[in-house]
Amino acid sequence: MPGSNKIQNPKTEVPQTPEMNDRDFLNDMLTTEKYMTDSYSTAMNEASHQDLYNDISLIFSETQNVQRDLFNLMFKKGWYSFEAADQQTISQTYQQFTGYNSQLPSSDMVQ
Template identity: 45%
Template sequence: MMQQNQIKNPQSPLLSKTKGPEMNDRDMVNETLAGLKYITDNFNVFAREASHQALHNDVMGVLVESHGQTREVFNLMFRKGWYTLEPENSQKLQQTHQQFVNYQSQFPYNPGMLQ
């Protein structure tokens, strides 16, 4: 049963309700997403710390591709109902927004100049 505060598509009826030790489609896609998250995290560090410009450029290309693949796998999981999101309440969103607006006053430069 889906909780009221979840954002989720219905799961495929083909997915067994009882889970045994074997990997099903959801498990394999979930492992793929976890692996892609690990790869993108490490490529982020690699791109930041690459000292040679050509290497940095190559790593950035791979990083962008891996982020794209990660997004595609996330979208697949969400479409199939295998990834659940929970909405944040509007009061907490407003508080977080205000917190970051307040941080802007502490910047030594005008944030509008960066755009």
């Protein structure tokens, strides 16, 4: 499609029926893994014991890797796409966050 900013692989066709298809199952699993990584992140922030933190951190990492694998598979099959940002938008966003960063105290000032 001319002028399209969409980044996407060709879609793998799936049956259009009321039953869940492969795309639906993968999307459900991806959503679940995203939810789980959010929950594990919160649990790590609130863990009061180092060994508990370490165990949750390991599970978080494994879950995050599964989430990434599912995302990559969905992207490969054309079931996940992006809109490419133009260079001006990228530059503006970079400048905005550079400005935010310059407002933060330097790490040697934080005690």
